[in-house]
Amino acid sequence: IISKDLPQAFQLLREMNESVQQVTQLVDNMLARVKRGEISTDKGLSFLEMKYHMLLSYLINLTYVVLRKCSGKMIEGDPAIGKSLNRLVEIRTVLEKMRPIDHKLKHQIDKLVKTAATGPTGGSDPTHFRAHPENMISKVDDSEESESDGEDDKADNKQDKMKKGVYVPPKLAAVHYDGDESWLEKQQRALERARKRALGSSVMQELQEEYFDRPSEVSHRDVAKATLAQQHRHKEEYEESYFTRLPTTKQEHHRGRKITTLGTLGDELTRFGDFRALEGG
Structure with a gap:
């Protein structure tokens, strides 16, 4: 089995070596541009900076564990391997907990990246059409008001918006379609x-x-x-x-x-x- 796997293993090692060389060249070029001042790293998102540092630490610890495994030595009971594994579990847990925040910042990150690549965008840019969290604040007053007063307020607000030319979409609720049911089936369901x-x-x-x-x-x-x-x-x-x-x-x-x-x-x-x-x- 080992003799059959050797050609595939050598092929994977050659591909890894080529990929590592390409990544090394890209990183060296980027570092040179940063040192020359062509790329500014100031005023960035601290969230992304922390995420990249954690990903880099994850790759370093993972590479160390793979290196020890490939060396043919026992890794069980090794304190250095134990620390690396604990660090891998910790980073993996933090990265999973960061996913909701990463999802919330996706719009802002995409907008900044597009602005940096193509320059300022116009008013028709789709990234401008985003949600307004301030509109999600509850408008319910803590005072004791009746439901009729609330309905009157909604009607007044709707009329004011219609006067100002603001489109007010109709509030439609999902209703079960029973057009294909017979009269007997409807009676049985009601019963x-x-x-x-x-x-x-x-x-x-x-x-x-x-x-x-x-x-x-x-x-x-x-x-x-x-x-x-x-x-x-x-x-x-x-x-x-x-x-x-x-x-x-x-x-x-x-x-x-x-x-x-x-x-x-x-x-x-x-x-x-x-x-x-x-x-x-």
Whole structure:
């Protein structure tokens, strides 16, 4: 097996030698241009500078590990190899954590590189059409305002924008297409939804706990509060993963106020649900 792999190994070594020579020549030419002042390295992005230093350190440690492996010596238990491997794992972890920041800076980096290569661009340059993070700030006021006031404000803002000539796109929500379904399929789907609502009601859950032999579950949180807590948890995980702050919509603001008040208590006590969907089952 070794004799069969030798020609391929020698071919790979020759290709690596040629690639190393090309890279060395490019680096020497770039260093010479920097020393002559043809390339300015001032006022650069510190994020890219740190990233390049870490990539260079990663390649140095990786080359050292490969060199020790090719020498035919045992690397197990070698403290120098252990330090290099720990450093490789550390750099790899940091580079993976830097990906969200790198993605956020991609627009700025592409714009600077294009400006440095071709000079200033005009107003029709596609890189100018970018998102405005300042528009994502929540406009919800902390004061106690009703939903009707919020709808009136939205209508007034829309009319003001239309008067100023600003295009306001219509707010269209995705709707399930049921044009291919027959009348019987629609009735069955509606009956299934009604059956699920009836089975999930608080009265039905109490009857199941009373007459079934399974152990009852004791919880100090209702379904609405548990759902709200789960939504907050998902939102926090998204913000921590992508280093961004999601705005709080007016619907979320009012939903949280309704759950924390006694407005739903009377509805839970007086509304027992529609159980007609269970008669056929």
